Amino acid sequence: MSILQDLSNDLAGAVQTASASIVRVEARRRLAATGIAWSADGLVITSNHGVERDENIRVGLPSGETVDATLIGRDPTTDIAVLRTTASLTVPTWVETSAIKVGHLVLALGRPEADVQATLGVVSAVSGEWRTMAGGRVDVYLQTDVVMYPGFSGGPLISAGGQMLGMNSSSLARGVSLTIPAATLKRVAAALAAHGRVRRGYLGVSAQPVRLPAGLASQIGQETGLLLAAVEPDSPAEKSGLLLGDTLYTMAGQPIRQMDDLMAVLSGDRVGQTVTAGVVRGGQTVEVQVAIGERN
């Protein structure tokens, strides 16, 4: 048989292999979304935006059977939701995104109806950690040119071998197809299973990056910090004694040069901790003990 026939058969085979782990998620009025079997005892991972209601959620299994599901938790910042069913599920093989290279052929799969559907594309870009518009941390930036057919959100991106690379979401960025890698799915799913949500630290400030005065910059060893442009009343920041006009340049031992640096420090495991913040106040460096709160 020709190589073209081989390729075609391999692609269809990869779809068939993966389809045993792909479910339909009925949790919104219009079109159903897609989910991926997460644990053999019934957990399903899907896209948060496809789960519009918290109750009366149904999951359509590869066998054709439809079962009830409950919402374990959701993280809008990474567009991930986890559901529990009582079904026995076939867990897929996940592969590390480190094996992915730009140019690799990949498939996006969805099950908005009874059968699995597929689109093909190439990996357009792979790079390091990034933050979504809503502030969620995603371990790998993975962009493809697959067509996200209606109902594909929450479905997997798979390799040519039928292994899962991550979960596709059409709501993280407009006009590009992005995939949330397995590492992020694992981290967020674990947090959702433990707390029902992804905890995030909270200060209650708004800030903007500013250039530090030359003398201080050389003394501190960095060029920029974050000027506190507002401090909310009764917020953790105010209670800790941070003031409007302070320029934050270090926190918990980490340099704070821009907003992303602060977001990284305010991770879920720091909620409730008291950390040392270095600020420039009135031309002098001052240390302030800051108790990190939790964002609601």
Added chain:
Amino acid sequence: MNGVFAQLNAALTGTIEGVLRSVVQVRDTTRGAGAGTIWHSDGLILTNAHVAQRGSLQVALQDGRVLPATVIARDDERDLAALSIDARDLPTIPIGSSRHLHPGQWVMALGHPWGVTNAVTGGILIGVGSNLPELQMPRRDWVVADLHLRPGNSGGPMIDVSGRLIGVNTLMTGPGVGVAVGVDAAKQFLRESLGARAADAVVHAADYV
């Protein structure tokens, strides 16, 4: 190394060369041009109903001949039409089935997008059936693929990797999704609307399966 990519390209062009002989251009004096497929060697051409609007039609063959065509059957609901031209021994296309397709398999569409003759686009099969999202039109067996269709592709063949006809290019949903009427619906259309002559043509075509 004679890489897989090069082998793939050779296989693709080989398949396309075999099929292109059976692809025609359907010209309509008022509305521009679409595509069609030679179904029967005695001049039966399959195309979309919306390509074969009333008025004088011409069919341009790959050998350069341009012949007047008559609409001998049409079904606006299925968006299919059968044309007849006065020619014999035309190269036909092997007829496949739209029922035994698998999501993920490679498919291609041929036609004349924006008047560019004999253009090919390729992709994989997204799915088949009548209840696909955003395609809730009744009584149609759709073949949906992630490839580009443009005006001028309509009526042309969608084929599998063996060059068999699996659908009639009909419309697109979104920028990158092409939709064809399944070839099984075309077989049914020809049987229903053309009686003895089509039955003959369908049987003849079925020899290639």
